[in-house]
Amino acid sequence: MIPYGRQNISDDDIAAVVEVLRSEWLTQGPGIASFERAVAEVCQARHAVAVSNATAALHIACLSLDVGPGDLVWTSPNTFVASANCALYCGADIDFVDIDSQTLNLSVERLAEKLDAARQAGRLPKVVIPVHFSGRSCDMQAIAALGKEYGFRIIEDASHAVGAEHQGMPVGACQYSDITVFSFHPVKIITTGEGGMLTTNDTALAKRLVRLRTHGIAQGSDEMVSAPQGPWEYQQIELGFNYRMTNLQAALGLSQLARxxxxxxxxxxxxxxxxxxxxxxxxxxxxxxxxxxxxxxxxxxxxxxxxxxxxxxxxxxxxxxxxxxxxxxxxxxxxxxxxxxxxxxxxxxxxxxxxxxxxxxxxxxxxxxxxxxxxxxxx
Missing domain, CATH: 3.90.1150.10 (Aspartate Aminotransferase, domain 1)
Structure with a gap:
């Protein structure tokens, strides 16, 4: 059988995972930060935050931008359901923008028309999620210009686009967006089995994304609402989730990224x-x-x-x-x-x-x- 997609696993990948299996760190461990730094470097972004899968990444991306009940999120109808579900997880409303017949990505022309009508109706989106279908970037410069004009934030769903470029820059550099989301599912460009990554250039957003992936627990004393009473103390300061990537996954991802x-x-x-x-x-x-x-x-x-x-x-x-x-x-x-x-x-x-x-x-x-x-x- 010839599948439509298949992962490539090398001896180096296997050795990297075996090394973690023989180590002290199976779930959380130093390999996660190493993988994050490597992805951030490849994408030329300031921060990268690893999570359990790209759906989780989309969810906390919306939460980090304060998407909630009464808000409106727009995305492409030509995508997997996760690109839209993430808004509903937050209690927001969802709508779609039709695609361009040539690129198959979200149409900038349709987006501009819909934004004009939405402004007249008094119902503009809080966030737009362009999807880089098949690995090709949307026209992010044009979408960002509309974002500035109409006041919406941007999450790039680049689940298909690890290693892609846009106007000579890596997808994930967040040149025209607040956050970019990647997927490492086995049929994608590189794999961690399951897994996802968010990149951003906003330090405050990065800190919140890290917190949201770990039950909403403050990651340092500077984030705590009161001084810790001892080294054992942790403080949950908002509602988060267990969306963490494991050290095993990160080891595989870091090895894959080298290729x-x-x-x-x-x-x-x-x-x-x-x-x-x-x-x-x-x-x-x-x-x-x-x-x-x-x-x-x-x-x-x-x-x-x-x-x-x-x-x-x-x-x-x-x-x-x-x-x-x-x-x-x-x-x-x-x-x-x-x-x-x-x-x-x-x-x-x-x-x-x-x-x-x-x-x-x-x-x-x-x-x-x-x-x-x-x-x-x-x-």
């Missing part, structure tokens, strides 16, 4: 090859981008043919996948008042799309087999 450049280079090479190999087929290819991390390679076929082509590929053990069912069409979100037709570009894309295999260990021979089977399925 980020070849991981990205191989994905970009495979994408160039896909573009050349598929150019003559009756499909729509993803827009080329030399800055994308290329977590996914989504193609589009005629809607009436998708199920047949998809099924034929799966029957041939090419495990293609659809990314994503628009969030607003999920039953839970329909119960909140959303309906089919609300965000037509995302729905149009979904009706035609599925992702071809793309991962570091995909061989040229396997890629050619995928292309041949796709060509046969389309004929």
């Amino acid at each position: 980020l450049s070849p991981f990205i280079a191989r994905r970009r090479q495979l994408v160039r090859q896909y573009h050349a190999l598929l150019a003559d087929l009756p499909i729509v290819l993803p827009q080329a981008s030399e800055e994308s991390a290329w977590h996914l390679y989504p193609i589009r076929v005629a809607a009436e043919r998708r199920l047949d082509v998809f099924s034929k590929l799966r029957a041939a053990d090419v495990w293609v996948q659809v990314h994503y069912i628009p969030v607003h069409t999920q039953p839970y979100y329909r119960n909140l008042g959303f309906k089919a037709g609300d965000f037509p570009e995302a729905e149009h894309y979904f009706a035609e799309a599925f992702s071809l295999p793309l991962f570091y260990d995909l061989t040229d021979e396997e890629q050619q087999s995928v292309v041949d089977l796709l060509r046969e399925a389309l004929s």
Whole structure:
């Protein structure tokens, strides 16, 4: 079987995890801070905060920006449900902005139109969460300019985009946002098994994120509301969660991070090859981008043919996948008042799309087999 994504685990990765297993530190330990520093350096951000998964990262990112009941958060409908759920966890309301037909990211044009209407209605978002779909950054400079004009904060959902760039800077530098969130799920660019990371340039936000991931407990005497009575004392000063990454996960992540450049280079090479190999087929290819991390390679076929082509590929053990069912069409979100037709570009894309295999260990021979089977399925 050829999956759509797969982790690459090296002997060095295994050795790094075994070293932790033989150490004193299995859960919390010095490896977490080392991994955070390494990610911050790669992203050229001041701070990085490791957590148990990217959903947890999105949740505490919203909390750190004081998202709560009565607030409104906007994101893309072309994403996994976590990008929207995080606002609901905080008691806020959620809405969506349709996508650009070419980049498949949140449309700046639709965002500007919606913001203008929202200002007239007196209901502007507190936070906007642009999603870097498939590893390609949204137009963050334009979104940041709208944020300044309309007064909203920005959380980049870069779960797909570890190692990507935007305007020559690493995604995660937070040049145009308050916080960036990454995922280290096994199908992503690098993995910690499960795991996530937040980057920010705001020291106060970083301190709060650390506190929120650890039950809301103050991390030092300078954060405590009263002087500690002894070295044993800890003080919970707000409601937080157990969203901590383990030392085991951090060891794997740090080892994986050392191979980020070849991981990205191989994905970009495979994408160039896909573009050349598929150019003559009756499909729509993803827009080329030399800055994308290329977590996914989504193609589009005629809607009436998708199920047949998809099924034929799966029957041939090419495990293609659809990314994503628009969030607003999920039953839970329909119960909140959303309906089919609300965000037509995302729905149009979904009706035609599925992702071809793309991962570091995909061989040229396997890629050619995928292309041949796709060509046969389309004929």
